Amino acid sequence: MHPGIIFFLVILGSILFHIFTPWYWTDVASNWGGMDDTITLTFWIGGGVFVAVCLFMVYCVFKFSYKENRKAEYKPEDKKLEKILTWATTLGVVALLAPGLVIWNSYVNVPKNALEVDVMAWQWGWQYRLPGKDGKLGTTQVVNVNDNNPFGINLDDPYGKDDVMIQSDVLNLENNVPVKILLRSVDVLHNWYVPQFRAKMDAVPGIVTFYWFEPNKTGEFEVLCVEYCGVGHYAMRGGVIVQETQEYNKWLDQQELFSDLIAKQEKMETEKTKLVKK
């Protein structure tokens, strides 16, 4: 069999695989559908070039296979052709880059009304913190983290007192409300990623990173840690539940506040001293 045929079948197979594959994106559940569109666009342009280049190659292989008496063309350069190709490629690149940059611009510019969520990562788990009534998260420091202060909130920060603490790896979000995810880590790099939301960012110890999205489908989603963080990396999962406003508020009301925790501790403290006195 002529090798060209096999190469041809490989190309054909790739196209067919792409068309009929059962494995593709999960349905997007956030505002980042634009990323999917850019991917589709890249598939069209990039895939088109791939197919064109390979088919041209296959054609040459058929047409110009070795013959004793044939002499190849002698043509070191073709300035015009090279120029056309350069510009065509540049055009393709611009067509890909432009939408990409536009989306990135909206990715790094968080809407003002976004709800800030503090996502705290460690080896190997997650917990979350929402701002209280004041709408602001308190500042934190890793050195403050202990049983009495699981988020390491700076005690002298007034904004921190009413923060909502969710010491579970499942986070609830309100549908159609933009959230700004503020990521931090107490030990190594992690990355909080829900494939359906498309967005991700590393949690880096020593700084706070962010990204935002707006969930637009209710349901339960799995959170994956997608930055290698040691042996437990593959098991570092969490969850997100996107709910309509009512249910969300119901859930929110049940959560513990930092001030509750402080009060509880103080109570325990006084009881302890009472016991000791007795």
Next chain:
Amino acid sequence: MSNTDKKEQTSTHKIGIYLWIWGLLFVLSFFSYMVDWYQFQGMLRWSLILFFMFLKAGLIMAFFMHLFWERYALVNVLLWPMTAIACFIFLMVAEFKYTLFTRLFYFFVGG
């Protein structure tokens, strides 16, 4: 590759030029020391430091390392790669500012 014939009279530079540069280096070092001595601050300090630094570096490279007398082929090969370093420096300045900002903003009360 001993391509210099023994008898060939290699013309060298006059000793004066070396002594001049030598002297200049001392003077410039003295000046950059004075920047600290007089505790200049802010932009003035920085521009003086960098000015003296580049001047000294330039003199050493140009005259002590003979780059001034080398052919352009060598000079260019040596200097162009510095653009990569320049880019690295430039971006890392932006990076440290950003890091410092997030640290102050999220880790310190009132930040």
Next chain:
Amino acid sequence: MSEDYNDNKTIHAQSSETMGGGSAGVTPDMDYVRPAEIADQDLYHGHSFITKWIFCQDAKVIGVQYFLLATFTGVVGLILSWLMRLQLGFPGAAGFVTAEHYYQFVTMHGMIMVVYFLTALFLGGFGNYLIPLMVGARDMVFPYLNMVSFWSFFVAVAVLMASFFVPGGPTGAGWTLYPPQTILEGTPGSGAGILLMCLSLILFVAGFTMGGLNYLITVLQARTRGMTLMRMPLTVWGIFTATVLAMLAFPALLVGALMMSLDKVLGTSFFMPTILKAGEVLEYGGGSPILFQHLFWFFGHPEVYIVALPAFGIISDLISVHARKNIFGYRMMVWAIVGIGALSFFVWAHHMYVSGMNPWFGFFFATTTLIIAVPTAMKVYNWILTLWRGNIRMNTVMLWCLGFIVTFVNGGITGIFLGNVSVDVPLSDTYFVVAHFHMVMGIAPLMVIMGAVYHWFPLVAGRFLSEKLGKWHFWLTFLGAYSIYFPMHYLGFIGVPRRYYEMYDSPYVTSAVGMNEFISLAAFLVGAAQFILIYNIIKTLKTGKPAGKNPWKANSLEWLTPTVPPEHGNWGDRLPVVHRWPYDFSVPGAKDDYITQTTPPSEVSNTGVEKT
């Protein structure tokens, strides 16, 4: 001692003669080549077995040494990839592949394949063997240093392999070695393993620097008469530019490795912020993990081109020779190589789009990254345009070339996905990335290596490798590898993250269990197919068909040595004199379909060669 050297007191009086044939004496004007400006090189000739084969200063022997040692590390990397695939396709099938071991295997696999296998093989192996021959030098300019370079590499490999046997095992931090986890418990091999890794890398860099200086100065300062830069085969251009990249990129790795070792050993906090470990605050604080990532990728991105550029160069030569046609757009090819090399220092943070660096960098790096696609695209076009109206020999070498084009374009296009910053966001750290870089780095350059082995084996060993075995080897490798990595992209789409030991309890992977098994089976097959090559080599060394001089009818100098395989000093008494580029194939009016680089114009005066 001095009788061990050939002593060239004066510049050879070659100025008025040329190499071409027997027409000694008068040289026509058109054949004029500038006289020699540098004296012939003095070489040290080994006498004993040790100086001839072990501590040998002949670049060709050093090249073979590099090649063999790199292949050894490649086989280790291959076996590690088998173990990984065993776990991924059939979890639990090999009980000893625990999560710890899995991560150690991934790390060592990645590092070995990129640095100790491909870099060493292309630059150390092919570079040493081919550069002096192709530019018409007697040897590398500093043969002694060259020898030390290989032995540093040897020690580096030994240290690396030793890390398998220290307590805690080799490092399992991922080949990117991101701190803080690299040096914290919770990552396998965070004790001795990581230190040995850093040490080994530092040794590698030191050794490579010695070799690299040799390659650069040989190309720049030791070419033969008539050999201008624009008459060098693209192989030399590729290796040369890759070496430049290496000389400028490895420093960042060296610094990163050193600083990380200090963090580990002395407890400095270059990369270590305040860290809470098991409820205790460690004695670190204030460092910046992202700084390491910048240093690593300032090295890491040029590094991937360090393995790509030699491949680009070599493939150009192979295609041209076997399509019996000049490489199309040579000038453009050279500029593209140089341009890609230069640009590669300005794109590094495209590996860090989601690392939490300054978000504005995304714009800069996406733009620079996509710009690289343009020169790369020109190279691709020129390869296929070289095939156009050629006279293509469909032998094994050509098959590898075609396989390279398919896989490289495929991988390059997926690179474009990743380079486009917001498209990278969902794809980063998924199997899409794994598929991208195996296609473009694991498979494409490997195709080139294989093609190069089939192409130059007759030169090195004087015998042809078996075509029949070669074709089996090719098809199994190409089809197998393609069916590993093409479907793997779609794992990335459904959301399977990389560096996952297993995730069978997730909805993302349950639908792809079958695909994972298939990929693993293909990987076993492809790996096994490599032993066909090894068998082929061993068999050929004994019984292969003798090749004779210039069996492929190529033009470049390495085929034109007086003896085949070439001896120490390469050229006998006289250095060759070059009159043209190496791509004068199928020139109209010439009687053969090739004109070697040493053929003076007067001998082919009636042909339509272009002036080069």
Next chain:
Amino acid sequence: MSEPKIEGIELKPGFKGMAEDTGSDQTMFKGVHWGKAMMWIFLLSDTFIFSCFLIAYMKGRGSTPVEWPNPSEVFALDAFGVPVPLLLIAIMTFVLITSSGTMALAVKYGYEKNRKMCGWLVLATAIGGLTFVGMQAFEWSKLIHEGVRPWENPFGAAQFGSFFFMITGFHGTHVSIGVIFLFIYAYKVFAGHYDQQKRGWFTSMKGDYVEIEILGLYWHFVDLVWVFIFAFFYLW
């Protein structure tokens, strides 16, 4: 060093010359000895190493919210009971520049094949280098005595000590290697190896005074790096 002359071509100056050199056969750097070209490329690579160190230092210093120690106080030295800022550093700079000057002259006399002068000047350079290393050792021990460690220091940000010891240590290593070679080369000059074209240990090349220039390049580079360290570490 001197204008190269190549039989058979006319060497043009400036960019024209650069284009022609690049386009010519055999060598790109016309008249440049292999060893010298190698040293230049090596130094280029080494520049990248030091640049990475300094960039890392800049990034580290710039992004720490903790107070950075004031170098002008930390490195002050008591002279007659008064603390003089950066005194030791100033002397070290002085010594290093002095040695750079002697080296430059050594190269000059080497080219004039003036064995005696060349030898003495190389030796002087070596001694200058040794003095520098000695003073650096003193500086280190002083700081260590004051409680500065790679992992901590009493004056402020912990990274101060880390970067200080690492960068000056790496530079000091370069100086020390240079000193060793300076002594070796001083011996070789005095012994007349370059006049007799005796083959070196590392290479199959014949000895030549150009090796002094190569060594000189290295030594000036060490000085050059110090200029940057001085500016960024001590003056910032």
